[in-house]
Every structure is written in structure tokens, then in C-alpha cells.
Amino acid sequence: MAGFTGNDLNVFLVRLRFVFFADDTGAWEKGLFSEFLETRRAEDGSDLGPLIERAFRVLDTAAVEGEACCQEDHRPRDERASSLGSRAAAVSQIRTSCSPAGCPASLASAAAPGSRVRVQGVISMLYQDLQGKTAVITGAGHAQGQGAASARMLASLGMRVLVTDRHADLAAECAEGIVSAGGVASSMRVDVRDEAQVSAMVAHAVSTYGRLDVLHSQAADLEILADPGDPDITQVTVEMWREQFETIALGAFLTCKHAIPAMVENGGGSIICTTSISSLMGEPNLTVYGSAKAAVNQLVRSVSAQWGKRGIRCNAIAPGLILSAPGLAIGPDLIDQYARHCSTGEAGTPEDVAHLVAYLASSASKYMSGQVVQLDGGFTSHSPMLAEQQSTGLIVGV
Numbered sequence: 001m002a003g004f005t006g007n008d009l010n011v012f013l014v015r016l017r018f019v020f021f022a023d024d025t026g027a028w029e030k031g032l033f034s035e036f037l038e039t040r041r042a043e044d045g046s047d048l049g050p051l052i053e054r055a056f057r058v059l060d061t062a063a064v065e066g067e068a069c070c071q072e073d074h075r076p077r078d079e080r081a082s083s084l085g086s087r088a089a090a091v092s093q094i095r096t097s098c099s100p101a102g103c104p105a106s107l108a109s110a111a112a113p114g115s116r117v118r119v120q121g122v123i124s125m126l127y128q129d130l131q132g133k134t135a136v137i138t139g140a141g142h143a144q145g146q147g148a149a150s151a152r153m154l155a156s157l158g159m160r161v162l163v164t165d166r167h168a169d170l171a172a173e174c175a176e177g178i179v180s181a182g183g184v185a186s187s188m189r190v191d192v193r194d195e196a197q198v199s200a201m202v203a204h205a206v207s208t209y210g211r212l213d214v215l216h217s218q219a220a221d222l223e224i225l226a227d228p229g230d231p232d233i234t235q236v237t238v239e240m241w242r243e244q245f246e247t248i249a250l251g252a253f254l255t256c257k258h259a260i261p262a263m264v265e266n267g268g269g270s271i272i273c274t275t276s277i278s279s280l281m282g283e284p285n286l287t288v289y290g291s292a293k294a295a296v297n298q299l300v301r302s303v304s305a306q307w308g309k310r311g312i313r314c315n316a317i318a319p320g321l322i323l324s325a326p327g328l329a330i331g332p333d334l335i336d337q338y339a340r341h342c343s344t345g346e347a348g349t350p351e352d353v354a355h356l357v358a359y360l361a362s363s364a365s366k367y368m369s370g371q372v373v374q375l376d377g378g379f380t381s382h383s384p385m386l387a388e389q390q391s392t393g394l395i396v397g398v
Helices: 006-021 027-044 049-064 077-096 105-109 122-126 146-156 168-180 195-209 238-265 287-310 332-340 350-361 386-392
Strands: 134-137 160-165 184-189 214-217 269-274 312-319 372-375
Touching (some): 134 146, 146 184, 146 214, 146 350, 160 195, 195 238, 238 269, 269 287, 350 372
Parallel strands (some): 134 214, 214 269, 269 312, 312 372
16 A cells, blocks of 8 residues: 555544444535545555455454443443444445455445444544543634534544534534534533633533533634734734733633533543644744743643642643634745645644544543643744755755
């Protein structure tokens, strides 16, 4: 499978989950899977047959060991057995239609309708401890945003998700999309600057789902960065400073403050805050944004230090340029400039963030707390001169 990378494998497994376990409402996910297969075949002719066969073997084992796979599924035993039987039939049907040389496009439509199972394929085995647990995500309303991508990811792994945003209609749209794909989600309007609303958010999650296990605190008003903007420090007004700090820093503080007691009731939980590489370096603008995000970095370390012994892990994700709506709005020239300075040669996607959120939410990261993880394609990992040195050949010592 020349050219087939570990990242491709992760993407493949997520797509595989949708094919096997999405019911007849999962056309969107099935289409993504089909598109992925065709893209890989067109780019380098990757032979996916052996990988698919390996996934089949894992899924067959999961179908046999039904009790272990459904440990968080509280449906009656006979109903669970029926679903497992439907899943086994779907696997058999897909294997029949799949040749060793690769997977035809018909694979995308081979899943048996109605085969809705809480354990959702190979990818869920990596994060099976998330099944049946509850996550609250702030600032998750925009469909193409990082929060919405994380909500979809956690729901696909069996979590019950409360999607919140200060725009109630956007939060509801995100939650409805998750439900239509077979997940469990609800929505709520929350302005993270208002402590009463944040307290009500946590109470609602606990009363609706019985517990709170994961908080993904990532609300930020990125529209401010375009209008009125975030200029150099001599041009910043007190109003600009307060508005950004209230949404980013105060919002993170309030969500942590109210989520921690609810998590402790369950024996612990994971808090994931979104910051930015702008919190780690100086820039010609983003004075207030970077300062507010830096405050959240310190909040993360404080929460980890103060509550770690009570089972609370707290980490931050510091993304570089992510091609959500605000990232795309900067235009192709700036996107290309950023990519040129990345070790990976490209900007990130909301799904890149979502994968890291899933890892930090799960027990796979149980030994990780108080960290600020830079998810930036290597942008901050090297000398600022690297891109020019590579293009010109003017390198010190060579």
C-alpha cells in the first residue's frame, strides 16, 4: 500500500465506522467514505484490500463478544443481540462485495438499514471508555467550526453531547445533525460570559444525561478579529480588551468552575480548552486575542494542579491556522503563506482538532494533564527563517 500513511488509516477507520453502523439516515457519512476510497485510489493507487480484511477480523471479534462491546448499552439483552446479528450480516454482505484488490464504490451503500449499534466500529475500540458518557461543548454552533467537528466526533464514539452556543439556532442545527446520523445530542443557548447561564448549562447536562465527564471549552468570538480587528497594542481600546477577555478567559474560567464539581461526583473527568499558538508568540496583531488565550493556558495548568488528585485532567489545544470559516476568510494568499512555514506544508482542518479532542477526552491520554498541545503542522517548531532558508539555500554553517 504505497503512500498509505498512519493518518490515512485513522481517516479510513472513521469512515469505516459510518459504513458499518450508520442506518438509512447516514447517507452523508457514507458519501464521505466513498469519496475517501476514490481519492486514495486516484492519488496513488493504494490497495485497501488487506486493510479492509484486517478491519473485518476485528469487527467479527467484536460481533462475537457482544456483551463486552455493549457494556454501556442499557437496552434489553435480546434487543442488543438482534442489533449485533444485523451488524454481523452487514459485515458479511460487505465482505462478499469487496475484492482483495480494493473496495468498489458499492461498499458505501452496503450497510444494512436499521443496524444502529452503540459500539461503532474499529475506531470506537480505541476510545471505548467514552461510550455512554457525557460531553458539553461550548461555542459549537457553526457547522464548519472546530466545536461542531468535535461534537460530531465525540457523538460518533458513543458520547452523549450537549452542544452549546450563544446562537441557539446554530447549536440546534449541529445537534440535529448528530441525531440524524444516529448519535445522541441536544442543544442549549449559552453565553459563557454569564455565570448563571454556565451554571444552568452544567445542571442541564447532568439532569438530562445523568453525569458530566468531558468539557470542551472553546467559545471565542472570532468575528471581532475582523471587525473591529485586533491591532497592535497602541491601537487597542479598553473595550476591545474587555470583550475578548470576557469571552475567552472569563468564559473558560466559568465553565471550568462549574464543570469540575459535577465531574468529581463521577470520580473525575477531562477538561479540554482551546487556546491558540497566538498565545505562545508575538505577532504584528492579535494583541488581545493572544493575551486572552495565554491566560487560558495558565488556567489549564492551575486546574490540573489543584484538581488532579480528584480525578480531573485538564489540557489545552493550541491550534495553528484551521480552515474553518474564520480561517478561510483570511484568503488564499495568507493561507498559502502559513502553509509555506509549516513542516507539513498545509493548514489544518476542524477534523484535525476533533481527533485530538477525542484523544484528550478518553483514557488513552490518562497520563496527560496540564499541557498545552500545539496542533499547528509544525509552524512553531522551527526557526522563523526555515522556509526562506530552504527556498534560497542560504543556510548558516552549510
